[in-house]
Amino acid sequence: MPSEQWTHPEPGDGPAAVAAQPSPEQVIAGLRATSEGGAELTQLLTPEGERVPSPQFDKYVEDVDAEALRGLYRDMVLVRRADREANAMQRQGQLGIWVPLLGQEAAQIGSGRALKKNDMAFPSYREHGVAYARGVDMKDLLGIFRCTDHSGWDYQGHGFHPYTIVIGNQVLNAAGYAMGQKFEGKVGDDDGEATICYFGDGATSQGDVHEGFVWAAVYDAPLVFFCQNNQWAISEPTERQSRLPLYQRARGYGFPGIRVDGNDVLACLAVSRWALDECRHGNGPVLIEAFTYRMDAHTTTDDPTRYRLSDELEEWKLKDPIERVRAYLARGGYADQAFFDSVQADADSFAADLRDYTFNMPEPPPERIFSNVYAEGNPVLDAQREEFLSYLDGFVSAGEH
Numbered sequence: 001m002p003s004e005q006w007t008h009p010e011p012g013d014g015p016a017a018v019a020a021q022p023s024p025e026q027v028i029a030g031l032r033a034t035s036e037g038g039a040e041l042t043q044l045l046t047p048e049g050e051r052v053p054s055p056q057f058d059k060y061v062e063d064v065d066a067e068a069l070r071g072l073y074r075d076m077v078l079v080r081r082a083d084r085e086a087n088a089m090q091r092q093g094q095l096g097i098w099v100p101l102l103g104q105e106a107a108q109i110g111s112g113r114a115l116k117k118n119d120m121a122f123p124s125y126r127e128h129g130v131a132y133a134r135g136v137d138m139k140d141l142l143g144i145f146r147c148t149d150h151s152g153w154d155y156q157g158h159g160f161h162p163y164t165i166v167i168g169n170q171v172l173n174a175a176g177y178a179m180g181q182k183f184e185g186k187v188g189d190d191d192g193e194a195t196i197c198y199f200g201d202g203a204t205s206q207g208d209v210h211e212g213f214v215w216a217a218v219y220d221a222p223l224v225f226f227c228q229n230n231q232w233a234i235s236e237p238t239e240r241q242s243r244l245p246l247y248q249r250a251r252g253y254g255f256p257g258i259r260v261d262g263n264d265v266l267a268c269l270a271v272s273r274w275a276l277d278e279c280r281h282g283n284g285p286v287l288i289e290a291f292t293y294r295m296d297a298h299t300t301t302d303d304p305t306r307y308r309l310s311d312e313l314e315e316w317k318l319k320d321p322i323e324r325v326r327a328y329l330a331r332g333g334y335a336d337q338a339f340f341d342s343v344q345a346d347a348d349s350f351a352a353d354l355r356d357y358t359f360n361m362p363e364p365p366p367e368r369i370f371s372n373v374y375a376e377g378n379p380v381l382d383a384q385r386e387e388f389l390s391y392l393d394g395f396v397s398a399g400e401h
């Protein structure tokens with residue numbers, strides 16, 4: 001009985017092949033492959049910090065010299081430090097909730113740095129690293145988590161949409177946006193535009209994601225679906241959500257799917273650049289499954305010790321996205337201790353700045369909720385704002401009597 005993973009037969013294999021069913025062993029092998037990296041994992045930097053040559057992807061990171069790699073390292077250290085600071089501030093009552101990105105720095109910095117100015121990114125709610133890579137001031141993220149604001153950055157200017165909490169919903173928005181790029185003739189050559197959409201492993205069980213796949217596929221939309229498979233959807237492991245590794249689902253929709261080591265910043269950069277390039281030239285969409293691990297809780301309201309064993313975390317610590325770059329830089333003589341110390345100092349002052357800002361964060365006026373709803377003025381919304389303000393005024397006058 002063959003135990004290798006089952007894949008659906010090629011269409012040309014005839015009626016008998018179409019009717020083929022996987023054996024129990026093949027189903028088990030498929031389930032296992034959803035939760036293990038496997039041979040299909042594209043990796044350029046091993047967890048030990050060794051460079052692995054890749055005939056297909058090396059050319060996408062040819063320009064990444066020692067200086068650029070030190071830059072990627074710095075990005076990841078700063079973003080992790082900011083994440084830890086925000087997590088601590090939630091514990092100290094300064095933020096209502098925090099959604100940690102710990103462990104997902106390489107997936108976010110690698111893909112975020114692959115984007116060009118006119119590209120658009122649609123995040124879910126954990127993409128603080130992508131926000132940083134898109135030039136969004138991380139202070140602007142904190143209002144959401146202090147519950148004083150919905151979001152506060154210039155989406156179009158930064159090419160970074162507001163966070164979306166409704167699982168998978170941004171995939172439809174992104175598909176529509178990418179279809180627009182196609183309709184407006186912004187696709188077709190090196191200067192073409194592309195969209196990237198972030199979602200999690202759990203989101204792939206959501207209808208919106210599948211609808212987005214279909215729409216993007218039938219309209220050849222320039223859309224990179226970037227699934228950060230961090231192994232968990234709160235307490236639900238990936239292998240309970242799919243029989244196959246997630247990247248293999250792309251085939252059913254008729255576009256390429258690829259699994260990249262999501263803890264390898266160089267591989268994430270290379271694979272994202274390739275996928276975005278395909279999209280710019282009109283060969284989209286593409287699905288990337290970034291195989292990574294959520295090293296902290298789902299959010300600060302979650303306690304992962306209730307549903308997962310600590311040995312899993314210990315195993316993933318050995319695959320840390322930052323440590324492998326540090327090892328590569330140090331071993332190759334591309335960075336010395338003074339460099340690592342200066343990055344740490346920068347990260348500490350970056351975090352201190354976020355802390356100061358949070359403690360003194362101005363509360364926006366109540367009418368702020370009406371801002372940024374539409375690109376231009378809207379009479380219905382204007383009327384609602386007026387009604388709301390006079391309603392609030394009523395309290396003031398009532399208090400005066």
Ligand SMILES: Cc1ncc(C[n+]2csc(CCOP(=O)(O)OP(=O)(O)O)c2C)c(N)n1
Binds near residue numbers: 234
């Ligand atoms: C439509 C919808 N259903 C349920 C939820 C509750 N919820 C919030 S996060 C989450 C799990 C998402 O997991 P995944 O897609 O793997 O992303 P991750 O949080 O791991 O980054 C769920 C079910 C929601 N926000 N929206």
Ligand SMILES: [Mg+2]
Binds near residue numbers: 200201228230233
């Ligand atoms: Mg997940």
